[in-house]
Amino acid sequence: MSLADQPPAAALVFQTLLAHGPLTRAEVGRRTGLTAGAITKVATPLLADGWITELGRPVVERASGRPATLIAVRAERARFVGVKVTGDELIGVLADLTAQPLATARAPLGSRDVGTVVLAIARLVTRLREEAGAAQDGAVHSIGVTISGDVDGQTGTVSYSPFLDWRRVPLAHLVETATGTPTVVENDVRALTVAEQWFGAGVGLSSFALVTVGAGIGAGLSIGGRVVSGAHGVSGEIGHLPVGGTDRTCTCGNTGCVEAVASTHAITEQARQATGDPELTMAEAVRRAHDGDAAVRAVFSRAGHVMGLALAAVANLIGPERIIISGEGVASYDLYADQIRQTFADHAFGAAADCDIVVRPLPFEEWARGGAAVAAQHLFAPVK
Amino acid sequence: MSLADQPPAAALVFQTLLAHGPLTRAEVGRRTGLTAGAITKVATPLLADGWITELGRPVVERASGRPATLIAVRAERARFVGVKVTGDELIGVLADLTAQPLATARAPLGSRDVGTVVLAIARLVTRLREEAGAAQDGAVHSIGVTISGDVDGQTGTVSYSPFLDWRRVPLAHLVETATGTPTVVENDVRALTVAEQWFGAGVGLSSFALVTVGAGIGAGLSIGGRVVSGAHGVSGEIGHLPVGGTDRTCTCGNTGCVEAVASTHAITEQARQATGDPELTMAEAVRRAHDGDAAVRAVFSRAGHVMGLALAAVANLIGPERIIISGEGVASYDLYADQIRQTFADHAFGAAADCDIVVRPLPFEEWARGGAAVAAQHLFAPVK
Numbered sequence: 001m002s003l004a005d006q007p008p009a010a011a012l013v014f015q016t017l018l019a020h021g022p023l024t025r026a027e028v029g030r031r032t033g034l035t036a037g038a039i040t041k042v043a044t045p046l047l048a049d050g051w052i053t054e055l056g057r058p059v060v061e062r063a064s065g066r067p068a069t070l071i072a073v074r075a076e077r078a079r080f081v082g083v084k085v086t087g088d089e090l091i092g093v094l095a096d097l098t099a100q101p102l103a104t105a106r107a108p109l110g111s112r113d114v115g116t117v118v119l120a121i122a123r124l125v126t127r128l129r130e131e132a133g134a135a136q137d138g139a140v141h142s143i144g145v146t147i148s149g150d151v152d153g154q155t156g157t158v159s160y161s162p163f164l165d166w167r168r169v170p171l172a173h174l175v176e177t178a179t180g181t182p183t184v185v186e187n188d189v190r191a192l193t194v195a196e197q198w199f200g201a202g203v204g205l206s207s208f209a210l211v212t213v214g215a216g217i218g219a220g221l222s223i224g225g226r227v228v229s230g231a232h233g234v235s236g237e238i239g240h241l242p243v244g245g246t247d248r249t250c251t252c253g254n255t256g257c258v259e260a261v262a263s264t265h266a267i268t269e270q271a272r273q274a275t276g277d278p279e280l281t282m283a284e285a286v287r288r289a290h291d292g293d294a295a296v297r298a299v300f301s302r303a304g305h306v307m308g309l310a311l312a313a314v315a316n317l318i319g320p321e322r323i324i325i326s327g328e329g330v331a332s333y334d335l336y337a338d339q340i341r342q343t344f345a346d347h348a349f350g351a352a353a354d355c356d357i358v359v360r361p362l363p364f365e366e367w368a369r370g371g372a373a374v375a376a377q378h379l380f381a382p383v384k
Numbered sequence: 385m386s387l388a389d390q391p392p393a394a395a396l397v398f399q400t401l402l403a404h405g406p407l408t409r410a411e412v413g414r415r416t417g418l419t420a421g422a423i424t425k426v427a428t429p430l431l432a433d434g435w436i437t438e439l440g441r442p443v444v445e446r447a448s449g450r451p452a453t454l455i456a457v458r459a460e461r462a463r464f465v466g467v468k469v470t471g472d473e474l475i476g477v478l479a480d481l482t483a484q485p486l487a488t489a490r491a492p493l494g495s496r497d498v499g500t501v502v503l504a505i506a507r508l509v510t511r512l513r514e515e516a517g518a519a520q521d522g523a524v525h526s527i528g529v530t531i532s533g534d535v536d537g538q539t540g541t542v543s544y545s546p547f548l549d550w551r552r553v554p555l556a557h558l559v560e561t562a563t564g565t566p567t568v569v570e571n572d573v574r575a576l577t578v579a580e581q582w583f584g585a586g587v588g589l590s591s592f593a594l595v596t597v598g599a600g601i602g603a604g605l606s607i608g609g610r611v612v613s614g615a616h617g618v619s620g621e622i623g624h625l626p627v628g629g630t631d632r633t634c635t636c637g638n639t640g641c642v643e644a645v646a647s648t649h650a651i652t653e654q655a656r657q658a659t660g661d662p663e664l665t666m667a668e669a670v671r672r673a674h675d676g677d678a679a680v681r682a683v684f685s686r687a688g689h690v691m692g693l694a695l696a697a698v699a700n701l702i703g704p705e706r707i708i709i710s711g712e713g714v715a716s717y718d719l720y721a722d723q724i725r726q727t728f729a730d731h732a733f734g735a736a737a738d739c740d741i742v743v744r745p746l747p748f749e750e751w752a753r754g755g756a757a758v759a760a761q762h763l764f765a766p767v768k
Contacts, residue, residue, distance in 0.1 A: 008417030033392030038422035150734050160734070206615050221701065223607055230703020231590050234736035237700040242627050242693045242731045254731060309626045313697055316621040317605065319614020347626045347638060350534050350544070352618035 003051065003379045009034055010042040011379075014051065014073065018098065018376070019198050019225070022055055022072035026064070043071060050077050051097075073097055078141040078379070079132075081125050081181075082371025084188055084364050085147045087112065087163040087215075090120055091364040094128040094140070095372035099199055103131040104365050112164045114174070121145065122178040143181050144375030145171060146188035146367060148216055152233055153374075156185045159233070162251060163215065184378045189236060191370030192326075192362065193220025193227045198373055201324050201360055208322040209314050211238060213307070213329030217259050221318060239263070243309040258310045262303035264329060270299040286332045297335070304336025308343025315344070315352040322356040330361050387435065387763045393418055394426040398435065398457065402482065402760070403582050403609070406439055406456035410448070427455060434461050435481075457481055462525040462763070463516075465509050465565075466755025468572055468748050469531045471496065471547040471599075474504055475748040478512040478524070479756035483583060487515040488749050496548045498558070505529065506562040527565050528759030529555060530572035530751060532600055536617055537758075540569045543617070546635060547599065568762045573620060575754030576710075576746065577604025577611045582757055585708050585744055592706040593698050595622060597691070597713030601643050605702060623647070627693040642694045646687035648713060654683045670716045681719070688720030692727025699728070699736040706740040714745050 003010070012032045017023060020031065025039050032039075046052045053074045058067040075096040082099075084091045087109075094103040107124050110116060121143075129140060149161035156172020158164075175183040186194075193210045196202040202210070202222055210220040217239030221228040228235045239259035240252055248266065250257035260266055264282050271285035272278055274295040280288075288296045311323055325333070325340075337359070345353055387394070396416045401407060404415065409423050416423075430436045437458045442451040459480040466483075468475045471493075478487040491508050494500060505527075513524060533545035540556020542548075559567040570578075577594045580586040586594070586606055594604040601623030605612040612619045623643035624636055632650065634641035644650055648666050655669035656662055658679035664672075672680045695707055709717070709724075721743070729737055 007419055008414075009419050009422070012417055030392075033396055034418065035391055035393055035422050035425055037425060038393070038419050041419055041421060207612075219701070223612060224610060226608060228591075228607060228702060230736065231705035232703055232735040232738040234699070234734050235701065235703040237733040237736065240700050240731075240733040241697050243625075243697075245629055252733060256731075313625050313627075314701065315618070316624050317603070317619065317698065317701060318612060319616055319619040321615035347624075347640075349621040349624040349636060350618050351616040352614065352621065354616040 006045065007042060009038055010046060013039060013042050014046065014379070015377070017052060017071065017073045019203070022070040024059065024061055024068040024070055026061055026068060028071070047071075050074055075100060078376070079139065080372040080375040081128055081140050081143045082191075082368040082373070082375065083121055083124060083143065083145045084367040084371060085117065085121075085145060085164070086364070089364075090117075090124050091368045092124040092128050093365055093368040093372055094132050095369060097376060099195060099369050099373045099376060101365065101369060103128050104368070105131065106364075112166075114166065114169055114171075117164070118171070118174045118178050121175055125179050125181070140181050142375040142378065143175060143179060143183040144191065144371030144373070144378075145175060145183060145185045146191040146371040146374070147171070147185065148188050148218070150233060151185055151187040153184065153186045153190075153229070156183065158185065184375055186371070186374045187218075188367055188370065189218040189220045190227050190229065191374045192367050193222055193236075193370070194377060195366065195370040195373045196220075196324060197222045197225070197227065199369075200362075200366075201322070201358060205321045207318065207320045208324060209236075209318065209320045210324045210326065211311065211314075212327035213262065213325060213333075214327040215264050217263055217307075217310075217327075217329075219314065221314075221320070223318065223320075238310050238314065241310050241313055243313060244306050258306050261306040267299055267303050270302070271296050274299055282332075286335065289332075289335050300332070300335040301339045304339030305343045307336065308340040309347055311340065311344045311357070312347035312349075312352075315355045316347075316349045319352050320355055322358060325357065325359045326362045330359055333359055390429065391426060393422055394430060397423060397426050398430065398763075399761070401436060401455065401457045403587065406454040408443065408445055408452040408454055410445055410452060412455070431455075434458055459484060462760070463523065464756040464759040465512055465524050465527045466575075466752040466757070466759065467505055467508060467527065467529045468751040468755060469501065469505075469529060469548070470748070473748075474501075474508050475752045476508040476512050477749055477752040477756055478516050479753060481760060483579060483753050483757045483760060485749065485753060487512050488752070489515065490748075496550075498550065498553055498555075501548070502555070502558045502562050505559055509563050509565070524565055526759040526762065527559060527563060527567040528575065528755030528757070528762075529559055529567060529569045530575040530755040530758070531555070531569065532572050532602070534617060535569055535571040537568065537570045537574075537613070540567065542569065568759055570755070570758045572751055572754070573602040573604045574611050574613065575758045576751050577606055577620075577754070578761060579750060579754035579757045580604075580708060581606045581609070581611065583753075584746075584750075585706070585742060589705045591702065591704045592708060593620075593702065593704045594708045594710065595695065595698075596711035597646065597709060597717075598711040599648050601647055601691075601694075601711075601713075603698065605698075605704070607702065607704075622694050622698065625694050625697055627697060628690050642690050645690040651683055651687055654686070655680050658683055666716075670719065673716075673719050684716070684719040685723045688723030689727045691720065692724040693731055695724065695728045695741070696731035696733075696736075699739045700731075700733045703736050704739055706742060709741065709743045710746045714743055717743055
């Protein structure tokens with residue numbers, strides 16, 4: 001049975017179970033808006049083919065007071081590989097249907113050449129299969145590759161990746177050819193947002209924003225249980241909000257972008273100017289700031305101010321329940337956290353300031369897991 | 385039969401028919417993700433009680449090639465009054481179930497006192513009932529009052545309205561008591577966005593933003609068929625995005641807000657400074673700019689630049705298919721349109737610049753119609 005042939009209501013039931021864990025049929029009905037008859041109709045083939053299962057012990061339904069059986073996704077029914085591609089490394093995870101990791105592995109990239117990267121992905125997938133496959137069936141249903149930049153998930157094409165300097169690379173097709181396994185490609189921040197929505201700090205929230213700070217500054221927006229993808233493929237580009245109030249030129253060619261002030265690269269450059277040391281590294285800038293160097297501390301503070309303005313813009317427009325801050329930049333978060341919170345509080349409009357801001361270091365394995373979650377999402381045609 | 389007792393799937397079918405007009409059951413299934421059985425189950429009581437109807441002549445289904453019956457909302461089944469409250473006037477419309485206007489009326493407000501406004505709303509509702517009721521049954525199902533500011537639609541409370549200087553006014557309850565008719569209250573821009581989504585320039589779009597320019601600057605965001613309401617009640621506050629790059633103080637007390645540069649009031653104030661004429665009105669500023677006064681033209685140009693930055697922020701974060709610009713400020717739109725488009729094009733990130741920008745003057749009667757649409761939406765419990 002192919003899940004893609006199932007009616008859209010099946011996807012709705014399945015994704016609800018993925019996001020919420022085991023539920024009674026009545027609870028599925030309340031969350032999806034489907035009638036009991038419709039749920040029975042879509043659940044029957046899913047049960048028969050082992051995608052979902054009935055848990056043994058019945059629970060007492062709160063609403064009716066009667067015993068009811070929980071249904072749940074069968075985690076072992078399918079496996080997925082998620083791969084996060086960075087400029088110099090691949091991070092891979094083999095995961096079950098609920099995106100629980102069964103094995104992880106990393107591989108350095110000798111070059112950013114498309115052929116080299118595709119081959120390295122194929123080797124990583126083989127390694128992950130072997131690692132987990134010895135004891136069990138090693139079949140992989142599909143692969144989810146995530147990468148920063150402008151990615152068209154529909155066609156599996158990397159339209160533009162600044163870090164790899166790729167343009168119009170049909171990556172899904174190339175990885176499929178190299179591995180013989182169906183492959184989907186997604187923007188890495190959107191994929192991580194899917195993982196946070198299903199399994200992380202976004203579970204159960206009506207809306208949240210995941211902001212990642214590092215070499216680039218991006219965001220994934222989850223509203224009403226769906227990650228916003230943008231009508232033209234662009235969304236969550238918080239790094240290019242024009243709140244920088246500076247003449248510094250951004251990687252995108254514009255001035256005034258958040259990234260031009262608050263990215264790792266921008267902080268390093270500004271710290272070099274502030275100290276007059278053209279060789280200063282980010283690590284040294286962090287150390288100097290911790291040692292109390294006022295000029296370097298001011299650079300971090302300025303980055304925090306601009307980040308605070310960007311978060312306020314997100315809160316004023318979307319009003320998310322929570323903003324999660326992650327990315328490699330959170331390692332030095334203590335240097336600008338106070339300024340972020342202060343500026344956010346100053347510029348969030350009215351009750352938008354009630355938005356909960358949490359910091360969550362997420363290792364690259366979590367990003368790779370996002371790829372597995374996106375692959376699992378593609379079991380069904382996307383719900384319209 | 386109360387629609388609020390119907391299963392959520394009924395709301396989904398009904399709202400799909402409201403937004404798309406007559407559809408075959410198969411088309412409803414494709415758009416809602418409900419199975420044929422589920423649609424038949426929810427449609428039967430809706431048909432029996434006259435909320436929807438089958439159209440006489442069958443159409444040939446594209447997918448199957450077989451004849452199929454169209455089902456549609458019965459516009460005459462229920463009536464709603466929508467009222468838009470401004471600082472000095474009420475604008476009312478009596479509309480059918482598809483928010484088609486049957487009568488409109490305006491009433492000046494002698495005072496902004498809560499009691500006075502509530503009484504004036506009650507009188508306006510009576511007038512609209514009488515006007516349309518002579519020939520037909522004048523019963524009104526419910527009233528939708530829309531008002532600018534921080535409005536809690538769930539409780540029907542105006543938390544804060546700057547123009548009326550109201551705080552924590554239980555307006556829905558007061559209007560219900562005065563009229564004897566169930567009443568809902570919603571932020572006016574969000575209500576207008578619902579109307580545009582169902583019947584206006586937003587029909588059929590995956591996402592759009594409605595930006596209103598005038599005494600205040602606000603926005604409604606529609607994503608995936610739903611108007612974003614914000615977890616804490618705040619959303620679409622484009623007027624308070626911190627992109628102004630100025631020390632001018634906003635009505636909210638902050639500096640750097642869009643409203644502090646581009647609202648009607650801000651433009652007038654800046655034109656007074658530029659000309660040295662402390663009595664200059666907005667109308668005179670527009671006339672001077674049309675006459676080529678460089679100093680006043682620069683004020684409009686600056687407002688256009690800041691508006692362009694704000695629209696780019698919306699496009700970069702949400703990636704809407706279209707941005708609709710409306711509000712009383714569009715009367716002088718020619719004075720800053722070029723600057724808006726130029727700045728937008730400069731700061732929209734990548735394909736986000738493909739977002740369609742349209743200008744649409746919408747009279748206050750359309751805003752009042754938004755109130756009727758929101759009242760009609762409340763026929764059902766909101767879809768989760």
